[in-house]
Amino acid sequence: MGIEQDQSGDFQPAEQAIARHRDVLMERFPLPPASAAKPRRRGKLALAAVVAAAAGVAVLWADPAYRTDYLSTPVGHQLTAELADGSRIVLNTDTRLDIAWHLRSRRVQLHTGQALFDVEHKTYRPFTVEAGDARVTVVGTMFDVWRKPESVQVTVLRGRVKVQSGGEPVYLTENQQVQAVGQQVSAVAAVDAATQTVWKDGKLMFDRTPLRDALQEMQRYISTRIAPVDDELGSLRVSGVFDIARADAMLDLLPAILPVAVARDGSNGVVRIKAR
Numbered sequence: 001m002g003i004e005q006d007q008s009g010d011f012q013p014a015e016q017a018i019a020r021h022r023d024v025l026m027e028r029f030p031l032p033p034a035s036a037a038k039p040r041r042r043g044k045l046a047l048a049a050v051v052a053a054a055a056g057v058a059v060l061w062a063d064p065a066y067r068t069d070y071l072s073t074p075v076g077h078q079l080t081a082e083l084a085d086g087s088r089i090v091l092n093t094d095t096r097l098d099i100a101w102h103l104r105s106r107r108v109q110l111h112t113g114q115a116l117f118d119v120e121h122k123t124y125r126p127f128t129v130e131a132g133d134a135r136v137t138v139v140g141t142m143f144d145v146w147r148k149p150e151s152v153q154v155t156v157l158r159g160r161v162k163v164q165s166g167g168e169p170v171y172l173t174e175n176q177q178v179q180a181v182g183q184q185v186s187a188v189a190a191v192d193a194a195t196q197t198v199w200k201d202g203k204l205m206f207d208r209t210p211l212r213d214a215l216q217e218m219q220r221y222i223s224t225r226i227a228p229v230d231d232e233l234g235s236l237r238v239s240g241v242f243d244i245a246r247a248d249a250m251l252d253l254l255p256a257i258l259p260v261a262v263a264r265d266g267s268n269g270v271v272r273i274k275a276r
Contacts (some may be wrong), residue, residue: 023149038085040241043124045233046136050109051253052180056088062081063068064102064103064165065101065102065107065217066101066102066103067100067101068100068101069083069098069099069100069101070096070097070099071089071091071095071096071097071098072091072092072095072096072097073093073094073095073096073113073141074093075090075093075094075220075221075222075223075224076150076221076222076244076247077093077095077242078090078092078093078104078199078202079091079095083099083120084101085093085096085120085122085125086120087106087117087118087119087120087127088117088118089108089115089116089117089118090115090118090200091113091114091115092113092114092115092116092199092200092220092272093113093114093220093221093244094112094113094220095110095112095114095115096111096112097109097110097111097113097115098111101155101183102125104124105125105126105127105128106122106125106126106127106128107127107128107130107273108129109126109129109130109131110129110130110145110147111132111147112147112209113144113146113147114144114145114146114147114199115129115144116139116142116143116157116197116200117129117138117142117143117144117145117189118142119138119139119140119141119142119143119159119226120140120142121139122140122247123139126138126139127139127140127152129145131145131147131152132147132152132180133152133165133166133180133182133183133216134152134154134163134164134165134180134185135163136154136161136162137161137162137164138159138160138161138162139159139161140159141156141158141159141160141161142156142157142158142159143155143156143158143159143161143172144156144157144196144197145155150181151180151181152165152179152180152181153177153178153179153180154172154177154178154180155176155177155191155193155196155197156172156174156175156176156177156193157174157175157193157194157239158166158174159173159174159249160172160173163178163185164185165180165181165182165183165184165185166182166183166184166274167183167184167185168190170185172188173193173225174193175190175192176188176189176190176191177189177190177191177193177196195207198241199244202243202244202245203241203242203243203244204217204218204241204242204243204244204250205241205242206238206239206240206241206242207239208237208238208239209237209238209239210234210235210236210237210238211229211233211234211235211236211237211258211260211273212228212229212233212234212235214227214238215273218242218247218250218251221244221247222247222248222251224248224269224270224271225268225269225270225271226251226270226271226273227270227271227272227273229273232275233273233274233275236258236259236260238254238256238257240253240257240260251271251273254273255276259275259276260273260274260275260276261274261275264266
C-alpha cells in the first residue's frame with residue numbers, strides 16, 4: 001500500500017489517508033460474492049469499511065519510516081543540507097547522522113560529531129534528535145547538538161526544546177545550554193549561543209581559553225595528531241578568531257601570541273608544543 005503526500009511533502013490527515021487507501025484495503029478484504037444472502041450484505045459492507053478504516057488508522061499510529069537519508073563529513077569539512085520539509089542541518093567536522101522520515105515524526109540519529117538544526121515548524125510531526133542516551137525534541141526552532149566522547153551538549157539559538165536522558169525532561173530556550181552525561185542532564189546554563197556556534201561560519205573563537213582546551217578544539221579539524229601539553233603550558237590563555245579552512249595554520253600562529261614553539265616530528269607527523 002502506497003503512502004500519500006501533499007504538495008508540501010507532509011502527510012495528509014488520517015481521514016484523507018484512509019479514504020485514499022480504502023480501495024486497496026477493500027481488495028485485501030474483499031466483499032462476499034453477489035450470490036450471498038441479501039439480508040447480510042449491508043452488514044458485511046459495513047464490516048469491510050470498518051476493517052479498512054482500522055487498517056489505515058493502524059498504519060498512521062504505527063508511524064513507520066518510509067525514507068532514510070544519510071549525511072556525513074570528513075575531518076576538517078562542513079556540510080549544509082536542505083531537507084525536504086524545509087528544515088536545514090549544518091554538519092560540523094567529522095560528523096555522521098541519519099534522518100528517518102516517518103508518517104507522524106521526523107527523527108535524527110547523531111552517531112558522531114556536531115550539527116546545527118534549523119527546524120521547520122510542523123505541529124503534528126515533531127522533530128527529534130537522539131545522541132547516545134540524550135533525546136532532544138522540538139517542533140520548530142534552531143539548536144546545536146554536539147556529541148562529545150563523554151557527554152552530549154545541547155545549545156538553543158531560537159525557540160524551545162526538550163532534553164531528556166533517562167530522567168525528568170529539561171526545557172531550554174534561547175541562549176541556554178545543558179550537558180547530558182549518561183542518564184543525567186546538568187543544570188541549565190546561560191550562554192551566548194551565537195558565540196558557541198560560530199563554527200557554522202567557518203570560524204573558531206577563543207576568549208582567554210586555556211591552551212589545552214584550545215588544542216583539543218583545533219584537533220577536531222585536523223588529521224595531524226597534537227601531542228598533549230604539560231600543565232604549565234596547558235594553563236596559558238589563548239584569545240583570537242581563527243579560520244577553520246586553514247586549521248593546520250592555526251598551530252603555526254601560536255608562537256605569535258604565546259611564549260611557545262611548535263615542532264613537527266618528521267617521522268610520524270606529530271605536532272609538539274614546547275615552552276620557548
